[in-house]
Amino acid sequence: MRSPFRSAQNLVDPKSTLFRLTGDVVLVCDKNGLITAANPAAEKCLQRPKEELVGLELSKLIHSTSHHQSLLKFLVHPRRNEQGFPLDFSLPDGGLLILKCSLETDPNSLESVLVGTTYSPMNQQDHLRWRLALESTDAGFWGYNMKADLMYFSPRFEKMLGYEPGDLAPNWDNLLNTVHPDDRAMVDENVKRFNATPSYSYRYECRLVKKDGSPLWVLAMGTRHQDAAGNDLANGWRLDIHDRKMMELKLLSSEAKSRTLLESLPDIIFVHDREGRYLEVHTNDPGSLMIPKEQLLGMKITELLPNELGQKCYAAILAAIDRRETSTIEYELELPRGPGFFEARISPFDDVSSLIVIRDITENKLTQIAMRESDERLRDFIDNCPAVVYNLRITDEGTYYTFVGGRTEEVFESSAEDLMGRTLLDTSAPFIHPEDALGAQEALKRAISTMSGIQWTGRYVLPSGKIRWINSIGKPRRNEDGTLTFSAISMDVTHERMLAQKVREQ
Incomplete structure (x- = not known):
């Protein structure tokens, strides 16, 4: 957009040709923010006659609170020249007119000239839909006219990042600068595809950086498309998923810890159903199994173990599933590597299965036997x-x-x-x-x-x-x-x- 202030004096003069013929909306305000002049384009676009506009406070025409606050900031700093900020004007028919505006103030008279280029007019129905969509969701919205280089941030977009509406200047750089540094490369790659593809949609999770520096996990969604006038438009949503994401990360961390713990256990772990079938098998020592794991899955415990031991373990499995009982069984078993002593702890796993944790106690058992024999020999010696x-x-x-x-x-x-x-x-x-x-x-x-x-x-x-x-x-x-x-x-x-x-x- 060309700067309208190259001919600011002509724009201020209601008699000038530029003031009357320009297609841009031109409003002249005094130091109190009251409109003192409006050009024909302003009457047409704002759907109000000059007589109604002149004498009206400019802020009364602004629809959204955030845009209202932005305008007030500019007006209370009369020596500032502001360019490229959006303002949404309420129309008499209930519609909405969004303009890309520039504001210049005469340092002597403190008179201000507001020039706006039409960005996106909406009829009443479209406006109501748009407003309801923004107000009924927790997601932050942004819209961007790529041709006019005009950006809009919804109040929710700013609030979710810790800003007050109007504090975060609506521009493309600020949209990207809110992305967490660790996620910036991924987002930049999406932006490249976004810019290169006329019709593009995206959806991903990333972190934003809030005003206080803390991260905020969001679900980012957006599209790029063209309107009926051929304008390249982009819009997107940022949905706050921080709590859900933190729970998810904690769960992943917990699962990773559980896997690490499971892999470090020397025990054998079995899961059995009501029929005594092996549903799951875990061991870090395949030699501790009577037969390979692949053959074990699906087999019944009574088919594998000696008759008396198998029946005893199966009874404990049923007691765990039906009565939620936990029991411990010690037994001796012949393995391919030799005889061993084991302790099986059978407990409920869920409503239809039991968990058996088997610990190899061969070394402890042999030590106990040796100690008992030593104690007996010592006792015999002492007694005699x-x-x-x-x-x-x-x-x-x-x-x-x-x-x-x-x-x-x-x-x-x-x-x-x-x-x-x-x-x-x-x-x-x-x-x-x-x-x-x-x-x-x-x-x-x-x-x-x-x-x-x-x-x-x-x-x-x-x-x-x-x-x-x-x-x-x-x-x-x-x-x-x-x-x-x-x-x-x-x-x-x-x-x-x-x-x-x-x-x-x-």
Whole structure:
């Protein structure tokens, strides 16, 4: 559009030929925004006689709030020259006339000249449809006359980006500059096809950048077409899908985490239907399956497992589906790689299927068996050892028996239960002879200070009143929690002691 202000003085003069003959709408306003002159094109396009236009506030003719606010901004800055902004004028028949306008103000008289080029006149029915479409949707709308280089942003378009209506200058650059930098390349590629194709439609999701810098996910839709007058027109919608998109991204992230978690699990996972058929199979170790996964799918669990185990698992599947019960079954199974021990946890999956998580517990099971056998051997040794085996817990309050085994009745004339919980220096029988108690304490202290083994021989007073010589060998150890334990074995050496004394006396 050529600038109309090259002949601004002629336009202002109502008697000038340019004022009367130009096809552009020309309105002259005083410093208060009142129309003082209107050319014939203005009377025709605005469908009002000059007598009705003159003396009317220019803002009264403007339809939309955003355009009204834009005009007020220009009028309160009288020294500014504004070009290429849209204004929509209300017509008496209920229609709408959109003009691409320019405004120039005389710095001396503060008189303003508004010149508008017809962009898109609408009849009343079209206007109502257009207005209802904009007001009844949450989407932001933009329209663009490519030939006239005239852009329009709906109030919703600006508000969804955090702007007040009229704050975002309606132009092609601002339309593209609102696109998030990470999505700009994709949008630019669409713009290239848009510009190269006379009839083009698009639909994609992208992010826009709001006024505060935060991203906004939108569904962008638009078309390019020609009107009856041959004008290239483009319009588009921006639908706010931010909440839905964030939920979608969270779901994708959650699914990715679930896949990662599933792939990192050492367990075997099966999904079965009511008939016990394998619907889904997951394992990171194909060798843990009795047969290949492809053969397993569709097979019944009772067809695969040994009869008793298969029936037991199938009953658990039905209990999970029908009664929402969860059960655990441990079993031993022969696999191609050898025998193994497994734990199956059967639980409800949905209304028609169950989930079975199978964990290979072979290593733990073998360890338990080995520990049990070791405990049994140790118990046999302790029970048959001609001595007393015990542990002492050493604290600031005292030294207590925490384990006692072996031949306690023969050595101390007391049961293991009688000794448990007592202190080493307890004064009730059996107890260390008072003359030997100090030596026992000092030997124990040396062992603790050096964390080394000791051997101590002293007398015990038994419940029967007898004196018995006891030889004790032990060593302290520090536990993970920082406490001290003293493990020892005590043997009756009274007979040997008496023989040695007789030898010395002879």
